Amino acid sequence: MVVFGASNFPLAISVAGTDTISAFAARCPVVVKAHPAHPGTCELVAQIIAQSAAKWHLPAGVFSLLQGADNSLGTALVVHPQTSAVAFTGSLRGGRALFDLAVSRPRPIPFYGEMGSANPVFVLPGAAKQQAEAIARGYVQSINMGVGQYCTNPGLLFVTSGADGDRFIAATTECVSQVLPATMLHSVIHSSYVTGLNRIAQTPGIKVVAQSPADGIVDSLQAACTLFTASVDVLDEHPELTEEVFGPESIVFCCQSVDQMIGIARKMDCHLTATIHGTEQDLLEHAELVRILQRKVGRLVFNGFPTGLEPCHALHHGGPYPAATHSYFTSVGQQAIYRFTRPICFQGVPDAALPDEIQERNPLGIDRLVDGKLIPGR
Numbered sequence: 001m002v003v004f005g006a007s008n009f010p011l012a013i014s015v016a017g018t019d020t021i022s023a024f025a026a027r028c029p030v031v032v033k034a035h036p037a038h039p040g041t042c043e044l045v046a047q048i049i050a051q052s053a054a055k056w057h058l059p060a061g062v063f064s065l066l067q068g069a070d071n072s073l074g075t076a077l078v079v080h081p082q083t084s085a086v087a088f089t090g091s092l093r094g095g096r097a098l099f100d101l102a103v104s105r106p107r108p109i110p111f112y113g114e115m116g117s118a119n120p121v122f123v124l125p126g127a128a129k130q131q132a133e134a135i136a137r138g139y140v141q142s143i144n145m146g147v148g149q150y151c152t153n154p155g156l157l158f159v160t161s162g163a164d165g166d167r168f169i170a171a172t173t174e175c176v177s178q179v180l181p182a183t184m185l186h187s188v189i190h191s192s193y194v195t196g197l198n199r200i201a202q203t204p205g206i207k208v209v210a211q212s213p214a215d216g217i218v219d220s221l222q223a224a225c226t227l228f229t230a231s232v233d234v235l236d237e238h239p240e241l242t243e244e245v246f247g248p249e250s251i252v253f254c255c256q257s258v259d260q261m262i263g264i265a266r267k268m269d270c271h272l273t274a275t276i277h278g279t280e281q282d283l284l285e286h287a288e289l290v291r292i293l294q295r296k297v298g299r300l301v302f303n304g305f306p307t308g309l310e311p312c313h314a315l316h317h318g319g320p321y322p323a324a325t326h327s328y329f330t331s332v333g334q335q336a337i338y339r340f341t342r343p344i345c346f347q348g349v350p351d352a353a354l355p356d357e358i359q360e361r362n363p364l365g366i367d368r369l370v371d372g373k374l375i376p377g378r
Helices: 018-025 039-055 071-079 092-103 125-148 163-177 187-201 258-267 280-285 287-294 334-340
Strands: 002-004 030-033 063-066 086-089 111-114 121-123 156-160 207-211 226-231 249-255 273-277 299-302 368-370 373-375
Touching (some): 002 018, 018 086, 018 334, 071 092, 121 125, 125 156, 125 249, 125 273, 125 280, 156 163, 156 258, 163 207, 163 226, 187 226, 187 249, 249 258, 258 287, 273 287, 287 299
Parallel strands (some): 002 030, 030 063, 121 156, 156 249, 226 249, 273 299
Antiparallel strands (some): 368 373
């Protein structure tokens, strides 16, 4: 298996991150392509893995780390005939290029790409009326988690115009103005963030309503939290505004009605997550929004925020393309192992010749499904 370390998570989604550990759990050898943004961290973690492998007498080739700053190394790893699957976390452009290589091989291989998203948030009228200020506080905290360097950062929010929508925007503006600038991980992320901010700010119809105080920036890698607002009609002329900008920014779009909000959801591209803030009555009255978003995302959040994940059996971190290249699999949580397994059926094999895991006497003492029923082991 080949794993591409992520730029924004030097530990959790890198050399010893969820992809590598899932592949190890599936008994696969792993080659990691270190991310050039943090080569030293990658090397230190790789040494620990190598030492652990030697201590437990694992085969010498069970783990390798390769360093390289250009695209040729990644290309060579994906097309290598010994590579049987690839896990990638990064940009849509980079992920799609590698995906195309993986599926155009003489023998195509699975490519599990997680390529980020803008993670839209929809605030329905009842929730805005009852909790505008509380939602605003949680929203700004989510925007700024990890200086906005999460792939689940909420980059878009839709709210209906009117007094309650104005209250929400005013509360959000106040919260953003109190956020101090913070340092991003490395210069490439920072420069991309600044480029994205400038692109949004120069779009006709977009207004900057709040930003971290400029006098709080003390080094060149610090990022200011930035809030934009616009009428949702701007999206008709500039659909690129729904693309991810990696950092602590977000755009609040004002809709004339929930029907207009639903129309935007219907036309919207797919994302890792979507969030709905609504009362029970909101959800009953606007069930169509829920139905639409179920087809658009891998995780649908109600009355919460998308940042922060609990790696558990129920978690699905993925989504329809372009959020990910395969919507059936999660890249975080216990179920992530299934990306690196392949089903096989043994038919008519004598019991003694079966693998230990499925012999009748269960010599390994493991929990198993037998005729569809869970049978405890030891």
